Amino acid sequence: MERKRKSDQAQVSGGFLQKARVSFIVNDISALILFDAGATQSFVSLVLIKRFAGAPGELDYPLKFDLADDRSIQVSRVHRGCVLEIFNDQFPIDMVPIPLYGNIVIVGMNWLSPNGAVIDSECHMDKATVDDVLIVREYTNVFPKELPGVPPERQVEFRIDLVPDAAPIAE
Incomplete structure (x- = not known):
């Protein structure tokens, strides 16, 4: 099987780079x-796991997730010991199956942190246009032809006021 890496792309939403998106090999x-x-x-799409050999295992405890479409799901299965191939290097990865469209894997912090991976959004920043943002395409008369870039950095003050002798909310 010939293994080629497709060109890097950036998912742009409202002028901001949200995630790094590329094609690699997962379980061949x-x-x-x-x-x-x-x-x-x-996470791994339900479509993709149908092509995996072997059955998923059980999680130690069920996990509840909120999906982008405002649905909440609870999962109790995991595909352990899958192989993620990046530039001819192979890495083990455990993935939770969830409903996603197509052959999609979302690599989260449970893999990124232990492997020292860094998403360098500065190198891949693209200028967004109306055609790059799905929901904006439906309402082109409301948005400018070119979307503005990243907003300027602003200082944010965060403060929690404590009340003396207050009881904890949950015990």
Whole structure:
């Protein structure tokens, strides 16, 4: 099987680079990989796991997730010991199956942190246009032809006011 890496792409939403998105090999199957530093776990689409050999194992405890379409799901299965091939290097990865469209894997912090991976969004910043943002395409008359770039850095003040002798909310 010839293993080629497709060109890097950036998923742009509202002018911001959200995730690194590339095609690599997972368990000898070409898949779209999203490296997402905001995901605590790594996930695999139900479509892709149908092509995996072997049955999934059980998680130590069920996990509840909120999906992008505002649905909440609870999962109790995991595919352990899968192989993620990146530039001819192979890495073990455990992935939780969830409903995603197509051959998609979301690589989360449970893999990124132990492997010292860093998502360098500065090198891949693209200028977003109306055609790059799915929801914006439906309402082109509301948005400018070219979306503005990254907003300026702003200092944010965060403060929690404590009340003396207050009891904890949960015990």
